[in-house]
Amino acid sequence: SPVTNDFKVADLSLAAFGRKEITLAEHEMPGLMAIREEYAASQPLAGARITGSLHMTVQTAVLIETLAALGAQVRWASCNIFSTQDHAAAAIAVGPNGTPENPQGIPVFAWKGETLAEYWWCTEQALTWPDVPTGGPNMILDDGGDATLLVHKGVEFEKAGQAPDPSTADSEEYEQILLLLNRTLGENPQKWTQLSSEIRGVTEETTTGVHRLYEMQRDGTLLFPAINVNDAVTKSKFDNKYGCRHSLIDGINRATDVLIGGKVAVVCGYGDVGKGCAESLRGQGARVIVTEIDPINALQAAMDGYQVTVLEDVVETADIFVTTTGNRDIILAEHMQRMKHQAIVGNIGHFDNEIDMAGLAKIPGIVKDEVKPQVHTWTFSDGKVLIVLSEGRLLNLGNATGHPSFVMSNSFSDQTLAQIELFTKPEEYPIGVYVLPKHLDEKVARLHLDALGVKLTTLRPEQASYIGVPVEGPYKPDHYRY
Numbered sequence: 001s002p003v004t005n006d007f008k009v010a011d012l013s014l015a016a017f018g019r020k021e022i023t024l025a026e027h028e029m030p031g032l033m034a035i036r037e038e039y040a041a042s043q044p045l046a047g048a049r050i051t052g053s054l055h056m057t058v059q060t061a062v063l064i065e066t067l068a069a070l071g072a073q074v075r076w077a078s079c080n081i082f083s084t085q086d087h088a089a090a091a092i093a094v095g096p097n098g099t100p101e102n103p104q105g106i107p108v109f110a111w112k113g114e115t116l117a118e119y120w121w122c123t124e125q126a127l128t129w130p131d132v133p134t135g136g137p138n139m140i141l142d143d144g145g146d147a148t149l150l151v152h153k154g155v156e157f158e159k160a161g162q163a164p165d166p167s168t169a170d171s172e173e174y175e176q177i178l179l180l181l182n183r184t185l186g187e188n189p190q191k192w193t194q195l196s197s198e199i200r201g202v203t204e205e206t207t208t209g210v211h212r213l214y215e216m217q218r219d220g221t222l223l224f225p226a227i228n229v230n231d232a233v234t235k236s237k238f239d240n241k242y243g244c245r246h247s248l249i250d251g252i253n254r255a256t257d258v259l260i261g262g263k264v265a266v267v268c269g270y271g272d273v274g275k276g277c278a279e280s281l282r283g284q285g286a287r288v289i290v291t292e293i294d295p296i297n298a299l300q301a302a303m304d305g306y307q308v309t310v311l312e313d314v315v316e317t318a319d320i321f322v323t324t325t326g327n328r329d330i331i332l333a334e335h336m337q338r339m340k341h342q343a344i345v346g347n348i349g350h351f352d353n354e355i356d357m358a359g360l361a362k363i364p365g366i367v368k369d370e371v372k373p374q375v376h377t378w379t380f381s382d383g384k385v386l387i388v389l390s391e392g393r394l395l396n397l398g399n400a401t402g403h404p405s406f407v408m409s410n411s412f413s414d415q416t417l418a419q420i421e422l423f424t425k426p427e428e429y430p431i432g433v434y435v436l437p438k439h440l441d442e443k444v445a446r447l448h449l450d451a452l453g454v455k456l457t458t459l460r461p462e463q464a465s466y467i468g469v470p471v472e473g474p475y476k477p478d479h480y481r482y
């Protein structure tokens with residue numbers, strides 16, 4: 001059973017392995033390492049208490065130790081039940097100077113294969129700071145918005161004086177949130193209100209979490225300022241695209257080892273994630289078909305050489321299905337009923353509602369069997385088998401190890417600079433949702449050029465004035481799309 005102190009991980013004896021992989025990753029994360037060096041003396045995050053809710057991987061370990069190196073105290077949970085790399089979590093709990101017998105690291109609450117109840121318990125632990133008057137963090141670093149959601153729901157129900165009955169929840173996920181908040185209302189009816197009172201802001205990693213923030217801003221319910229890290233160019237145009245280009249097929253390969261060449265693969269959604277996924281499948285020799293609802297993205301997919309059609313037309317003939325939309329109910333049970341024998345179904349969008357897993361389980365006579373963790377066959381009454389990856393949750397983190405270090409160095413450099421912005425300049429960020437200033441976006445890109453041997457051309461002053469930009473940048477207006 002998982003080890004507990006002021007942390008909970010699967011197995012502390014994995015720490016040495018985790019530390020070796022963290023050391024290798026540091027070399028591949030030049031942005032984060034340069035930021036450590038630049039801010040070593042000034043310690044801009046001294047006094048910051050950061051609660052992180054983000055996939056507890058090797059790359060995230062380098063982020064966590066960067067935040068700590070800049071002066072922050074940190075508590076961490078994963079933002080998905082399957083995405084933790086247990087050796088990375090162990091190394092963080094043990095710390096570079098500790099041992100499994102004498103852990104001296106950072107409080108982390110994460111292991112691969114949490115239940116939903118455990119998942120929300122971990123999120124609560126990361127948000128609950130012992131020996132702090134408010135009991136909480138003063139910064140949140142979020143991926144998908146679950147830590148932010150828990151704080152907001154907690155405050156909302158404390159204002160109302162009660163939380164809804166868990167049995168009225170429309171999903172197992174929400175039922176767990178309600179169970180937790182009913183408990184905390186009983187224990188301390190001001191827990192979340194007190195806890196949130198010192199939060200200066202949240203920096204949000206992904207498209208789906210950013211949607212939630214803009215919704216709260218629109219509804220006037222947002223409690224603290226937020227930086228939308230996802231829409232930094234060096235995040236969404238790199239991590240979402242090139243990261244998924246790497247980790248999508250990594251996940252499919254590790255899960256199934258099926259030959260992708262010659263197969264027909266359907267990619268639902270042609271945003272940043274969909275573009276990377278489609279390219280990687282095509283790179284393996286698959287014939288890729290795209291579905292889209294947005295005419296601009298559909299036209300892009302067509303011009304990139306993909307067939308664009310509706311799912312209904314290809315559901316019986318395709319071999320591999322990947323959802324990348326961040327939207328709900330993309331592949332329904334009725335679609336899965338029509339798929340061919342041993343078709344592979346997986347999702348790489350943030351939440352598990354893109355594929356109707358509940359509907360699949362309700363098909364009369366269907367039998368689910370585990371091939372190995374995060375790979376299941378579903379056998380229909382006529383003998384047809386579907387292979388479903390990571391139970392419909394993001395397969396690149398469930399079946400593989402997520403994006404590789406170099407691309408995450410960009411995203412996490414954006415995260416670190418966003419944390420510094422919000423923590424050190426609260427007066428510049430009244431409650432609202434902001435993107436990272438462009439000069440910081442360009443800075444992050446710059447930090448990754450040397451490692452790739454890129455030689456950048458320097459703008460001459462006459463050229464700079466001709467196109468109307470400073471020699472040192474920023475080079476593009478905010479509306480430029482890259």
Ligand code: NAI
Nearest residue numbers: 206207208269271272273292293294325326327348349350
């Ligand atoms: P995006 O907004 O750029 O792309 C989503 C696309 O899906 C849009 O073009 C939209 O028009 C399309 N779409 C929406 N409903 C659709 C439907 N019913 N059928 C077909 N297409 C539909 O978003 P982005 O950045 O590509 O992110 C997508 C999801 O992936 C989000 O949930 C995001 O949080 C997640 N994500 C996951 C990562 C991972 O490592 N697994 C990495 C980055 C993002």
